[in-house]
Amino acid sequence: MTDNEMIELYFARSESAIEETDRKYGGFLRGLTFGILGSAEDSEECVNDTYMRLWELIPPQRPESFRAFAARIARNLALNMLERMSAKKRGGRYGACYDELSECIPSPDNVEKSVEDRQLAGLLDKFVRSLGREKQLIFLKRYWYMCTVGEIADEMNISESKVKMSLRRTREKLREFLEKEGIRI
Numbered sequence: 001m002t003d004n005e006m007i008e009l010y011f012a013r014s015e016s017a018i019e020e021t022d023r024k025y026g027g028f029l030r031g032l033t034f035g036i037l038g039s040a041e042d043s044e045e046c047v048n049d050t051y052m053r054l055w056e057l058i059p060p061q062r063p064e065s066f067r068a069f070a071a072r073i074a075r076n077l078a079l080n081m082l083e084r085m086s087a088k089k090r091g092g093r094y095g096a097c098y099d100e101l102s103e104c105i106p107s108p109d110n111v112e113k114s115v116e117d118r119q120l121a122g123l124l125d126k127f128v129r130s131l132g133r134e135k136q137l138i139f140l141k142r143y144w145y146m147c148t149v150g151e152i153a154d155e156m157n158i159s160e161s162k163v164k165m166s167l168r169r170t171r172e173k174l175r176e177f178l179e180k181e182g183i184r185i
Contacts, residue, residue, distance in 0.1 A: 003066035010058035017058075018051045025067060029074045035145050036078040046081060050074040075144070100142075100171060120183065127177050131170065138166045 001020050009017035029050055034043040053073045063069035128136055137156065141147045142163075149167075153160040175185060 007058060007062060007066060010054065011062075018055065021051060021054065021070065022047075025070055028067070029070060032071060032145060033074050033078040035147060036075065036082055042081060042085075043078070046074055046077045049077050053077070100167065123178060123181050123183065124174075127174055130177075135166055135170055138163055139170050142167055 001024065006017060006020050006024070009020060026047065029047045030040075030043050033046040033050075034040060037043050037046065050070060050073045054070060057073075061069075128139060131139060134156070138152055141152045141155070142149070147155070149160050149163045152158075152163045156163075179185065
């Protein structure tokens with residue numbers, strides 16, 4: 001079933017829309033949320049919540065990329081759950097991701113003062129698209145899917161030092177790119 005056919009099922013308010021979504025993207029969404037949460041139970045809860053949000057949002061929204069739309073919802077739900085679960089203790093695997101990016105992404109206060117969130121998102125998208133395929137994958141696996149350096153190295157069959165060097169250089173390029181675009185860090 002195509003994504004457009006699935007979206008039409010949501011517009012028709014057919015319960016088979018959720019079944020088709022699970023059939024086509026359930027594994028992907030579970031993998032994404034499990035990578036963030038590290039728990040199959042919590043991951044399953046996020047995926048079910050994702051289906052509920054899709055049901056609520058379609059209609060009226062008609063996403064251009066259904067997979068990306070569902071992934072963004074699932075990722076945000078997983079991050080929210082992770083934040084709730086670790087509200088008292090900061091850091092760890094995900095804190096490290098945010099700490100690494102904090103040197104090249106402005107703080108939320110600066111973003112509100114200097115540029116709309118959408119503009120920053122557009123610039124980040126433009127930057128990521130400008131990267132070579134390998135650098136793009138490493139960057140996204142670390143900062144979107146929140147994989148550890150070791151997981152990225154294993155998945156891509158490269159050394160951890162190569163992953164670390166690529167991430168460091170990409171963050172430096174991102175910082176330079178954003179500064180050239182007028183974003184104060």
